[in-house]
Amino acid sequence: MSRLLNTLKHKVLVADGAMGTILYSEGLDTCPEAYNLTQPKKVEHIHRSYIEAGADIIQTNTYGANFEKLQQFGLEHKVKAIHEAAVTIAKRAANEDTFILGTVGGFRGVKKGDLSLSAILYHTEIQVDTLVTAGVDGLLFETYYDLEELLKVVKATRARFKDIPIIAQLTASNTNYLIDGTEINAALQQVISVGANIVGLNCHHGPMHMKNTFSHISLPNNAYLSCYPNASLLDIDNNSFKYSNNAQYFGNTAKQLIQEGVRLIGGCCGTTPEHIRQIKASVASLKPITEKKVIPIHKQPEKKKQAVQRLTLSERVRQRPTIIVELDTPKHLDTTRFFNNIKALDDAQIDAVTLADNSLATVRVSNIAAASLIKQQFNIEPLVHITCRDRNLIGLQSHLLGLSLLGIHEILAITGDPAKVGHLPGATNVYDVNSKGLTELALRFNKGINSNGDALKTETHFNIAGGFDPHVRNIKAAVRKMETKIESGMHYFITQPVFTKEKITEIYEATKHLDVPIFIGIMPITSYKNALFLHNEVPGIKMSEDVLAQFEAVADDKKATYELSLSLCKSLIDHVHHYFNGLYLITPFERVDYSLELAAYSKSITNNNQEVIL
Incomplete structure (x- = not known):
C-alpha cells in the first residue's frame, strides 16, 4: 500500500487551498498553469505558503492544463512541459513528509459541450501519464460535474496504473443530488467500484452546505472520504467576484466535516493559506471516525402519474x-x-x-x-x-x-x-x-x-x-x-x-x-419576386428554371400566381x-x-x- 493511503488509515490529512484565487488577486492575465513556465518561483512560493500553514498535501498547478483549455491561450503544444514543470516546482517546495498530488480537472460542466468522451479520455491520458512519470504521490481528479465522465476517467486510469492512489471528487450544485439526479452517496460508491481510493466533493459549495451533504454520505468500506469546499458562496463587489473572508469559520466547520467521516480535507475556490492554517488548528487533534449514523435524505412522496389523455x-x-x-x-x-x-x-x-x-x-x-x-x-x-x-x-x-x-x-x-x-x-x-x-x-x-x-x-x-x-x-x-x-x-x-x-x-x-x-x-410561393428571392438569396434553396419561368409568365396576374x-x-x-x-x-x-x-x-x-x- 502507498505511503499516502497507509497514513490515511490512522490520520486526518490536511490539503492545500486554491492556487488560482491567489494568482488572480495578484493580477494574473493568462491561465494559472502558464505560470509553471513563466513564473515558477511565484507558484513555488504559493505551494510553500500552504505547507507552512500546515498542509500535509499539495496539488500540482495543473487543474486546467489540458489541450482544450490551453489552446484558448495558445499553449496547447506545451501540455507535457507544463505538467513536468508543475511537478518539479511542487517537489522543490515540498518537505520530506509532504505528499504531492497530480491534479486533473474535469472537462464537462453543467453543459456538456461537444467534446466526446473518447477525446476527453485521450487528453486526460496525456496528463496522467506525464504526472505519473514525473513522480507524483497520487492523482487528484477534481471538479467533475458529470458522473459518466469521472467513471470513465477513473476506470481508464486504474487500468493503466494499478497501484497509484486515486482521489476522485465530484462537484454538485445540489446538496443531495448530481445534475443527472443520482444521489451523491450512490455516485461516490460507483466511483469507488471503478478504482478510486478516496472519493468526495469539491467546489461550488461552502463548508456548511458540504457538511449538510456529508451527513447523508456513508463511510465507504474500502475507501476514504475527501472534501475541498469553497471559501463561501460567491459574491459580487464592484463588478468583481469575491469570497467571504471567513477563515476561522471555515476551520470550525472543518471539525464537523471530520465528524462526518472526511479524512482528507482541503480548500477550493476562494481559500487561502489562512483557511488552511485554521483547518490545521481545528483538526490537528482529531482522529478519523470509523462509524457514523447516516441521515437519510428526505424524499417527497411520489405522486401518482396522471395519465395524459392527448396523443402527442x-x-x-x-x-x-x-x-x-x-x-x-x-x-x-x-x-x-x-x-x-x-x-x-x-x-x-x-x-x-x-x-x-x-x-x-x-x-x-x-x-x-x-x-x-x-x-x-x-x-x-x-x-x-x-x-x-x-x-x-x-x-x-x-x-x-x-x-x-x-x-x-x-x-x-x-x-x-x-x-x-x-x-x-x-x-x-x-x-x-x-x-x-x-x-x-x-x-x-x-x-x-x-x-x-x-x-x-x-x-x-x-x-x-x-x-x-x-x-x-x-x-x-x-x-x-x-x-x-x-x-x-x-x-x-x-x-x-x-x-x-x-x-x-x-x-x-x-x-x-x-x-x-x-x-x-x-x-x-406568393409571387415571381418571392420566387427570385428564395432562389437567389436563401442558402440551399433552388428553383428549377421551369418553375421560375412559370411564375414569371404570370407575374402581373395575382389570381393566376x-x-x-x-x-x-x-x-x-x-x-x-x-x-x-x-x-x-x-x-x-x-x-x-x-x-x-x-x-x-x-x-x-x-x-x-x-x-x-x-
Missing part, C-alpha cells in the same frame, strides 16, 4: 396523416389578424400550429404568450419553438417550467439563427447549450428533475421536435446530425421547406432506416403523402388562405385511402 404529435403522425401549420407571431401589438388566422386553422381542425421563436433573429411577440392565449381560447395544439440563442441555462429552465405550467407540451428545440443575421446585429448570442443540450434538459424535466438535480415535485410531459435541413451539399452528413439528435432524445422532426419532388424522394431514401416521424415542409402556387404545392403534397404521414405547411406573410386550401387538399387525398408509407 409524434404519436398521431405514426397513426394517421397529420398536418401542422406554421404561423409567425406579429412584429407589433395588433394581433387581430393573427388570432383570426388561428381561429380559421382551429375551425379547419389542423393538428397543431407551430409558433417560431424570433426566427431569423427578428423581434416578434413572445410565442409563449401567444401559445398561452391559444390554449385558453382554441382547441388547436400550439407547438412552441425554443431557441438557445436568447436564453442561458437559467432562462431556458424557467421557460420550460412556464410552458409546462401552461399545459404546453409540444416544443421544437432549435439552436437559433445568430443575432448578426437579424435586425439587431449587435445583440448578444447566448448559446449556453445547443438544440441537443436543450433536448436533454427537457427530458430531464420529464423525469422530474432540473439541471442541478433538484426535484421538480412533478414530471413534465414534453414531446420534443427537432429541425432537419435537407438543403445541404451532403445529405448523409445531415442525416448523421439527425441521428445524434435522435440519440439526445428528440421524438420527431420538421424539415425546412422543400420545393421539388426529387428532394422529397431524396429525404425518404436517406432517412427510411430511421424509426422517427418526419414532417415535410411545404411553403407556397395564386393558382399556380397552389397547383405546384398540391403536386408536392401528393409526393409527400406517398412517403410520409407528416405535412408541415409554412404560412407565407400571414396568408393563411394558402395553408387552409393546402390542408383541405391534403385531407381530401389521405381520406380517400391513398397508400401512405410510414
Whole structure:
C-alpha cells in the first residue's frame, strides 16, 4: 500500500487551498498553469505558503492544463512541459513528509459541450501519464460535474496504473443530488467500484452546505472520504467576484466535516493559506471516525402519474396523416389578424400550429404568450419553438417550467439563427447549450428533475421536435446530425421547406432506416419576386428554371400566381403523402388562405385511402 493511503488509515490529512484565487488577486492575465513556465518561483512560493500553514498535501498547478483549455491561450503544444514543470516546482517546495498530488480537472460542466468522451479520455491520458512519470504521490481528479465522465476517467486510469492512489471528487450544485439526479452517496460508491481510493466533493459549495451533504454520505468500506469546499458562496463587489473572508469559520466547520467521516480535507475556490492554517488548528487533534449514523435524505412522496389523455404529435403522425401549420407571431401589438388566422386553422381542425421563436433573429411577440392565449381560447395544439440563442441555462429552465405550467407540451428545440443575421446585429448570442443540450434538459424535466438535480415535485410531459435541413451539399452528413439528435432524445422532426419532388424522394431514401416521424415542409410561393428571392438569396434553396419561368409568365396576374402556387404545392403534397404521414405547411406573410386550401387538399387525398408509407 502507498505511503499516502497507509497514513490515511490512522490520520486526518490536511490539503492545500486554491492556487488560482491567489494568482488572480495578484493580477494574473493568462491561465494559472502558464505560470509553471513563466513564473515558477511565484507558484513555488504559493505551494510553500500552504505547507507552512500546515498542509500535509499539495496539488500540482495543473487543474486546467489540458489541450482544450490551453489552446484558448495558445499553449496547447506545451501540455507535457507544463505538467513536468508543475511537478518539479511542487517537489522543490515540498518537505520530506509532504505528499504531492497530480491534479486533473474535469472537462464537462453543467453543459456538456461537444467534446466526446473518447477525446476527453485521450487528453486526460496525456496528463496522467506525464504526472505519473514525473513522480507524483497520487492523482487528484477534481471538479467533475458529470458522473459518466469521472467513471470513465477513473476506470481508464486504474487500468493503466494499478497501484497509484486515486482521489476522485465530484462537484454538485445540489446538496443531495448530481445534475443527472443520482444521489451523491450512490455516485461516490460507483466511483469507488471503478478504482478510486478516496472519493468526495469539491467546489461550488461552502463548508456548511458540504457538511449538510456529508451527513447523508456513508463511510465507504474500502475507501476514504475527501472534501475541498469553497471559501463561501460567491459574491459580487464592484463588478468583481469575491469570497467571504471567513477563515476561522471555515476551520470550525472543518471539525464537523471530520465528524462526518472526511479524512482528507482541503480548500477550493476562494481559500487561502489562512483557511488552511485554521483547518490545521481545528483538526490537528482529531482522529478519523470509523462509524457514523447516516441521515437519510428526505424524499417527497411520489405522486401518482396522471395519465395524459392527448396523443402527442409524434404519436398521431405514426397513426394517421397529420398536418401542422406554421404561423409567425406579429412584429407589433395588433394581433387581430393573427388570432383570426388561428381561429380559421382551429375551425379547419389542423393538428397543431407551430409558433417560431424570433426566427431569423427578428423581434416578434413572445410565442409563449401567444401559445398561452391559444390554449385558453382554441382547441388547436400550439407547438412552441425554443431557441438557445436568447436564453442561458437559467432562462431556458424557467421557460420550460412556464410552458409546462401552461399545459404546453409540444416544443421544437432549435439552436437559433445568430443575432448578426437579424435586425439587431449587435445583440448578444447566448448559446449556453445547443438544440441537443436543450433536448436533454427537457427530458430531464420529464423525469422530474432540473439541471442541478433538484426535484421538480412533478414530471413534465414534453414531446420534443427537432429541425432537419435537407438543403445541404451532403445529405448523409445531415442525416448523421439527425441521428445524434435522435440519440439526445428528440421524438420527431420538421424539415425546412422543400420545393421539388426529387428532394422529397431524396429525404425518404436517406432517412427510411430511421424509426422517427418526419414532417415535410411545404411553403407556397406568393409571387415571381418571392420566387427570385428564395432562389437567389436563401442558402440551399433552388428553383428549377421551369418553375421560375412559370411564375414569371404570370407575374402581373395575382389570381393566376395564386393558382399556380397552389397547383405546384398540391403536386408536392401528393409526393409527400406517398412517403410520409407528416405535412408541415409554412404560412407565407400571414396568408393563411394558402395553408387552409393546402390542408383541405391534403385531407381530401389521405381520406380517400391513398397508400401512405410510414
